[in-house]
Every structure is written in structure tokens, then in C-alpha cells.
Amino acid sequence: MPFGSLRRVCAALVLALAAPACGASPAAPPQTGPVRLTAHVNRIQVTPGATAVATFRLENVTANTVTLNFGSSCQILPFIVKRPANQVVYPAGGGWACAQVLTSITLPPHGVTVREITVTSGAQAFDLVALPPGDYAFYARVESVEYTLESERVALQVL
Numbered sequence: 488m489p490f491g492s493l494r495r496v497c498a499a500l501v502l503a504l505a506a507p508a509c510g511a512s513p514a515a516p517p518q519t520g521p522v523r524l525t526a527h528v529n530r531i532q533v534t535p536g537a538t539a540v541a542t543f544r545l546e547n548v549t550a551n552t553v554t555l556n557f558g559s560s561c562q563i564l565p566f567i568v569k570r571p572a573n574q575v576v577y578p579a580g581g582g583w584a585c586a587q588v589l590t591s592i593t594l595p596p597h598g599v600t601v602r603e604i605t606v607t608s609g610a611q612a613f614d615l616v617a618l619p620p621g622d623y624a625f626y627a628r629v630e631s632v633e634y635t636l637e638s639e640r641v642a643l644q645v646l
Contacts, residue, residue: 488508508510521549522594524563524629526638533608533645540613542564543602543627543638547594554593555631561585562592562614563602563627570622570642577616601625608645618645 518524524546533539543563547553555562567577575581592600604616604625609619624640 495599498545507601517639520634521551521553521635522555522629522634522640523548523625524636525630526626526641528625528641528643531605531642531644533618533643535646536607536609538605538607539643541567541625541641542545544599545594545629545636546599547597550596552593552595555629555633556578557590557592557631558587559585560590561630562590563600563629565602565604565607565625565627567604567616568624568626568640569616570624576618576623606643606645612645620645623625 506596513529523544523546525546527542529540531541536560543565545555561583562584563578564646566575568574587619594600605614606616608620610616622645623643625643626636626640629636
């Protein structure tokens with residue numbers, strides 16, 4: 488096996504073994520109640536010019552309709568942190584600017600709403616978040632009147 492391939496395999500193994508340690512912080516709200524917020528990244532590494540998609544799912548886990556009410560335009564808030572310092576790099580400035588309006592999400596029984604962000608290891612583009620090489624974690628928050636949720640953290644290595 489060429490040295491470069493061996494290095495990528497080793498890096499993937501390290502990320503896979505480290506991923507459970509990137510779980511929600513002790514301060515993360517518990518995932519109890521009728522809704523769950525989960526995070527998934529479609530790959531564990533991004534090479535220069537490639538992309539990865541982080542998907543955040545807010546799911547109604549009951550057989551009843553659930554409505555979440557918000558005091559702003561912000562509903563599912565994705566974050567990217569640089570590891571190991573957990574410094575927020577997305578959104579820029581570390582927090583979201585939200586319009587102060589009343590909004591809501593209504594989920595039918597077992598319904599889902601999804602928010603995605605696409606990241607790249609390369610030049611910034613209109614619809615992509617460009618990240619320099621390093622180790623990152625993705626997560627999302629929902630802060631409705633009824634529930635405050637934080638997804639687990641999922642790891643991504645940008646090469």
C-alpha cells in the first residue's frame with residue numbers, strides 16, 4: 488500500500504475512534520420529549536476541491552402532530568467548531584443574527600424537517616462553507632419556546 492493511502496486509512500481510523508468522544512457536551516440539553524435533533528456528515532474526510540454535506544434532522548418521534556414556536560426567524564441553527572478547542576468557525580462571528588419575528592415549525596406524526604450545509608476544502612463559493620485544513624465537529628441547536636435541543640457532534644477532517 489502506498490504511504491499516502493496508508494496515511495489516509497490511519498487518519499480515518501483515528502477519526503472513527505475519536506468520534507464518540509465528540510458527543511454533545513455535558514451542558515447539552517437532554518433529548519427528551521416528542522422531538523429529536525440529529526446530525527450526520529456524509530463523509531469523514533474532505534480532500535481539496537471536494538465537498539461534504541452535513542445534515543441536521545428535526546424529527547417528531549410521536550404519532551401526534553407537534554408544533555414548535557420560536558421568538559425569532561432562527562429555527563434549526565447549525566454550527567461548525569474547530570477541534571480540539573471547540574472554537575465556533577460557522578457561522579462567522581460565532582452566532583446567528585435572527586429577525587425578531589414569531590415563527591413555527593409544525594411536524595406531522597413521525598414527520599421530519601431537514602437543514603443541510605455543504606462544506607469544502609478549497610475556495611469559498613456562494614453556497615459552500617470553505618474550511619482550511621484541520622479537524623472539525625458539526626452540530627445543531629433548536630431553541631423553541633417548548634424545547635431546547637442540541638444534536639450530537641459529528642467529526643470531519645479537512646485535508
